[in-house]
Amino acid sequence: MSKKVLSFLLATAMTASLLAGCAGAAPVATAEAPAAEETQEDAAPAEETAEEPAAEAEATGVKVGVAMPTKDLQRWNQDGSNMQEKLEAAGFEVDLQYASNSVETQVSQIENMINGGCSVLVIASIDGESLGTVLETAKAAGIPVIAYDRLIMQTDAVSYYATFDNYMVGTKQGQYIIDTLDLDNAEGPFTMEVTAGDPGDNNAQFFYNGAMDLLKPYIEAGKIEIKSGQQEFKDVATASWATETAQSRMENILSTYYADGTNLDIALCSNDSTALGVENALAANYTGEYPIVTGQDCDIANVKNMIDGKQSMSIFKDTRTLAEQVVKMVTQILNGEEVEVNDTETYDNGTGVIPSYLCEPVFADINNYKELLIDSGYYTEADLQ
Ligand code: BGC
DSSP, X not given: OOHHHHHHHHHHHHHHHHHHHSTTSOOOOOSSOOOHHHHHHHHOGXXXXXXXXXXXXXXXXXXXXXXXXXSXXXXXXXXXXXXXXXXXXXXXXXXXXXXXXXXXXXXXXXXXHHHTTEEEEEEOOSSTTSOHHHHHHHHHTTOOEEEESSOOOSOTTEEEEEEEOHHHHHHHHHHHHHHXXXXXXXXXXXXXXXXXXXXXXXXXXXXXXXHHHHHHHHHHTTSEEOTTOOOSHHHHOOGGGOHHHHHHHHHHHHHHHSTXXXXXXXXXXXXXXXXXXXXXXXXXXXXXXXXXXXXXSOOHHHHHHHHTTSOOEEEEOOHHHHHHHHHHHHHHHHTTOOOOOSBSSSOBOSSSBOOEEEEOOEEEETTTHIIIIIITTSSOTGGGO
């Protein structure tokens, strides 16, 4: 057995015992990122030199389970395929599964990953509160778990969390509204309706809070009016982030509060799937001046709507960046190296703060989408036609 393979196996065993031994806590991680050079080169087996052929062999046979929520939303397909591509390029075997937004299916997929010998699990949960039991099994087997994009709640089996700064997603949406309407100087009042995300997704509350923390002062001052009176998260949430649910709720609101010619000025939507529902409702039920509509993900349908003037902005979360970071995490964990995180305060899953890496979300609109999405190779021109 080569020294490299031996050290890899030792590191894996160490990681396992570290995890098993730290009841309730995630493995030690520091907020300081290791030197980029060291992290990149030491961590990525793919970058080993020809003199050390163990590089590829090291990861070969090491399987990583990647559990994604659904194929129905564009972003998860991208996340899944980016993860697969990058993990395979680093020499890992990948068990990638999508669960059609069914918690039961996701649980059984994770069970299969554990039984099938996965060394690390990367999980974008459907319902953050529903994985505790299956993850107990992962923990008992010494399998580290990375919560991908969405935090997994109420279980100490989660080692790390990698996501975009979810609160910042909301503040960018809120700030866009403030700037576009010049809320500090304009007289108003402006009307607004809010559409938030799935209550089972921990991110949804962060998006909502980020935007509402900025907008509340204007609501309290009477500069923004919510005609429906629906403002609390529980009243504006959208189960499963479903487009149809957001659409029918907005159709009701429009016919009840805006059918008399009252303009809707702002439709704050937490993400693109809900924004699409709101845009469909506006197309079907509304004849007033078109409102500002916010979104998140830069899904193709929404970017097309942005080009057509039906959506004002979206938040671009480059799934390639997140996948890269998670592959780095997986490699660092398996090599027994310090895992790069940049936030050790924000994300408490009910058992303690989970060391996190937050990528930065970027604001996108009609003026910069070409540069962000096409020049960067995320989409082709044809994708957006
Ligand atoms: C993700 C968003 C996505 C939403 C619906 C959230 O957890 O962070 O990017 O739009 O789920 O899938």
